Amino acid sequence: MPTRPNVTDDPVLPPATLGGDKKRSVEQIALLVFIVVPFVALLAAVPLTWGRGVSWLDLGLLVTMYYIGCHGITIGFHRYFTHGAFKAKRPLRIALAVAGSLAVEGPLVRWVADHRKHHRFSDAEGDPHSPWRFGETLPALMKGLWWAHIGWMFDEERTSQEKYAPDLIRDPAIRGISRHFLTFTIVSLAIPPLVGGLVTMSWWGAFTAFFWGSLVRVALLHHVTWSINSICHAVGKRPFKSRDRSGNVWWLAVLSCGESWHNLHHADPTSARHGVMKGQIDSSARLxxxxxxLGWASDVxxxxxxxxxxxxxxxxxxxx
Structure with a gap:
């Protein structure tokens, strides 16, 4: 039987995403900037809002861009590309890849490879981001929560995309979207100020839209997504059998678009619905x-x- 060619060595097919087997210093610095700057904006949002509020336009841009990116991650990157919870027609497949890229959480193929590896070794040795990595004492868990939430992303070692996401690498369109992650990042950050500036016809309108619709939105979405890695593997109810410590955290359900019903997900990873019990809101499953x-998805x-x-x-x- 012929073997599959090594995509990264083929001169016709470029690498799936940016970088090679290890993260370069420039990538780690860029990652730090993308984490720190939006987070500082999120911290600044409270005093800036106090006494003067936020405009409906800025709030609308924040919410709209947040849920486009959030559902792009939860439906696209996670339930579809990672776990194959349904089949999608080509236009929907491309749209989900683009929407997830607008969340500014890294290239699609790398995201999927990391998550598939997480499921293979969930909360055991080899898991890229388990909060139990350093042990079960309180100090070890505090260190582990930090690692699971943010620290793991600065690890020099990188999950092999060839090993964990060969199906995506073989798709030229998906590989192209993944490789152009920085372009989609720029687009994602530029949409709110462009809309804000055109609607208000002012530079100040563009600036406030950038602050709320770009920086605060990205920071909020990042920390909600990372909380699934950290909080949902440390606490929460566990009504379903799983081989790890994944739990359901109800107060993250709306902001995470249903991802925080994490115990069922690890008990049944390919399920298109995570919130399966009464009252468990799962907007991703609804979409x-x-x-x-509409006939866009099948074999759900x-x-x-x-x-x-x-x-x-x-x-x-x-x-x-």
Whole structure:
């Protein structure tokens, strides 16, 4: 049987994303900037808002861009590209790749490779971002939470995209979107000030739109996403059987677009719905349902009652 060619060595097919097997210093510096600057803006948002508020335009840009990027990550990068929870027609496939890229969370192929490796070694040796990496004592867990939330991204070693995401590398369009992550980052940050400036016809309108719709939005989305890696693997109820410590954290459900129903996800990774119990809000699953009804998505892996019951933990759910 012929072997699959090494894509990264093929002169016709460029590497899947930026960089090679190790993160370069310039990438680590850029990553630091993308983390620190939006976070500083998020901290500055409270005193700046106090007593003067935020305009409806800026708030609308923040919310709209936030949920476009959030659903691009949860539906696109995560449930579709990583786990194959449904099949998508080509236009939807490209749209999900672009929407996820607007979240400014890294190139698509790298994101998927990291997450597939996480599931293979979840909360065990080899997991890129387990909060239990350093042990179970309180000091070790505090260190682990920091690692799972942010620290792991500065690790010099990088997950092999050839090993964990060969299917995406073989798709020229997806490989191209992944390689142009910086372009999509610029577009993502530029849309709010462009809209804000045109609507208000002022530089100040462009600046406030950039502050709220770009910087604060990116920081908020980053920390919500990273909280799934850290908080949802340290605390939360565990009504379903999984081989790790993934838990459900209800207060992150709306902001995470349903991703914080994390225990079911690790019990049944290919499920298109994560919030399967009564009252569990999962906007990502709702959108997938609409895609299915429109004929854009098919073969959706919806969990039926038998599938849910088979994964239910017979013991009482552990409380956080």
């Amino acid at each position: 997938i349902r609409w895609f299915e009804q 892996r919806w969990p039926d009652q038998a599938r849910i019951d088979a994964r239910r933990n017979p013991a009482p759910a552990d409380a956080a």
